Amino acid sequence: MVIKPRVRGFICVTAHPTGCEVNVKQQIDYVKAQGPFHGPKRVLVIGASTGYGLAARISAAFASGAATVGVFLERPGEGNKPGTAGWYNSAAFHKFAEAEGLYASSVNGDAFSDAVKQQTIDIIKRDLGQVDLVVYSLAAPRRTHPKTGQVYNSTLKPIGKTLRQRGLDTDKEVIKENVIEPATEEEIANTVAVMGGEDWQMWIEALDQAGVLADGAKTTAFTYLGEKITHDIYWNGTIGAAKKDLDQRVLKIREQLAARGGDARVAVLKALVTQASSAIPMMPLYLSLLFKVMKKAGTHEGCIEQVDGLYRDSLYNDHPIMDEEGRLRADYKELAPDIQAEVAALWDQVTDENLYELTDFKGYKSDFLRLFGFGVEGVDYEADVNPEVPIRNLTQV
Numbered sequence: 001m002v003i004k005p006r007v008r009g010f011i012c013v014t015a016h017p018t019g020c021e022v023n024v025k026q027q028i029d030y031v032k033a034q035g036p037f038h039g040p041k042r043v044l045v046i047g048a049s050t051g052y053g054l055a056a057r058i059s060a061a062f063a064s065g066a067a068t069v070g071v072f073l074e075r076p077g078e079g080n081k082p083g084t085a086g087w088y089n090s091a092a093f094h095k096f097a098e099a100e101g102l103y104a105s106s107v108n109g110d111a112f113s114d115a116v117k118q119q120t121i122d123i124i125k126r127d128l129g130q131v132d133l134v135v136y137s138l139a140a141p142r143r144t145h146p147k148t149g150q151v152y153n154s155t156l157k158p159i160g161k162t163l164r165q166r167g168l169d170t171d172k173e174v175i176k177e178n179v180i181e182p183a184t185e186e187e188i189a190n191t192v193a194v195m196g197g198e199d200w201q202m203w204i205e206a207l208d209q210a211g212v213l214a215d216g217a218k219t220t221a222f223t224y225l226g227e228k229i230t231h232d233i234y235w236n237g238t239i240g241a242a243k244k245d246l247d248q249r250v251l252k253i254r255e256q257l258a259a260r261g262g263d264a265r266v267a268v269l270k271a272l273v274t275q276a277s278s279a280i281p282m283m284p285l286y287l288s289l290l291f292k293v294m295k296k297a298g299t300h301e302g303c304i305e306q307v308d309g310l311y312r313d314s315l316y317n318d319h320p321i322m323d324e325e326g327r328l329r330a331d332y333k334e335l336a337p338d339i340q341a342e343v344a345a346l347w348d349q350v351t352d353e354n355l356y357e358l359t360d361f362k363g364y365k366s367d368f369l370r371l372f373g374f375g376v377e378g379v380d381y382e383a384d385v386n387p388e389v390p391i392r393n394l395t396q397v
């Protein structure tokens, strides 16, 4: 069948297998071009199919030669219905890894569940014995608590005040004002339950108890801090409350791993177009402006540059880039004062008419479509493709 993009708000409901494969290949080529680094050899990535988690898996495998186990929640193509981008990315990852003799195994299922944790532990025990790095890169809208069965939904709302903020309607391509009412206490708690650190901690505890964490094992979970422009909706909002929970929980996890020479760190990454971030109000406008300013400054980076840099400059570097809170920082180019000042100065000047001139909305849209394998150079989108693409060595839970 011929697969075309079908965009519904901040999601594209179709994905292109060939485009996704080329995207993965380009990321592999990027990390190889940086040369090998002395990193982890056995890696578990939770949230490994798209965005930052996929980049973490690619860099570990193709630049550090690691065997990888990936956990994700994706849907395969069936009949005339395309699968999700994360499915096709993972199929491509497995194919390229196998071609180079790199071990890869994946688990498709709910990472919050006990069943997926157990299955992952069984695979590690059977095939790798232990892992020396666990990357936690989940971004999920809801979580079923494994012990109580309670379902929590996360929200993206300010805390303590109504937020009126400019934003971009990406469908109609017009500037609009978003008015978002403050979150209730329950909404805050629910968002922390989904995107906070409890599940990360549960993973590390389960892995440790099962004896599959090697001596010296490290773990990292990703966060975003941002600057003034994004603070109301992000750092000081519901999602920020969840991210602050990571900062608390990491202390306990660090203590646990440090006892055997390991370490746990929250890593701060820059804002980018991913399936998770496009759902955040005002992010499309912020990102369009940020891309414009960072591209002009020559400091623009994507997921793979960020994460590959995080490994080399911090996670596997004797002199990591670390802030006073003990977080690893890969976001410093975004937060550079001149970059933020320019974005802030342009913020109120953007209109429907000058959108394409003042901002890099063109780049935003193209990055968004690329997430789903569309608009990728060299791909023939008129050609027939089979939406059913198998992932080798996949365990379905």
Ligand SMILES: NC(=O)c1ccc[n+]([C@@H]2O[C@H](COP(=O)([O-])OP(=O)(O)OC[C@H]3O[C@@H](n4cnc5c(N)ncnc54)[C@H](O)[C@@H]3O)[C@@H](O)[C@H]2O)c1
Binding pocket: 046, 047, 048, 049, 050, 051, 052, 053, 071, 072, 073, 074, 086, 109, 110, 111, 112, 137, 138, 139, 140, 141, 222, 223, 224, 268, 269, 270, 271, 272, 273, 274, 275, 276, 277
């Ligand atoms: N995108 C950004 O701008 C940005 C910036 C800084 C930090 N981060 C952080 O990076 C992390 C990853 O975000 P992303 O933007 O790469 O997101 P993403 O949407 O691209 O990836 C999310 C991953 O989680 C998996 N997933 C979701 N629900 C799952 C479930 N129930 N069980 C198993 N897997 C599940 C998906 O399959 C996918 O692999 C998040 O913690 C996010 O807050 C993102």
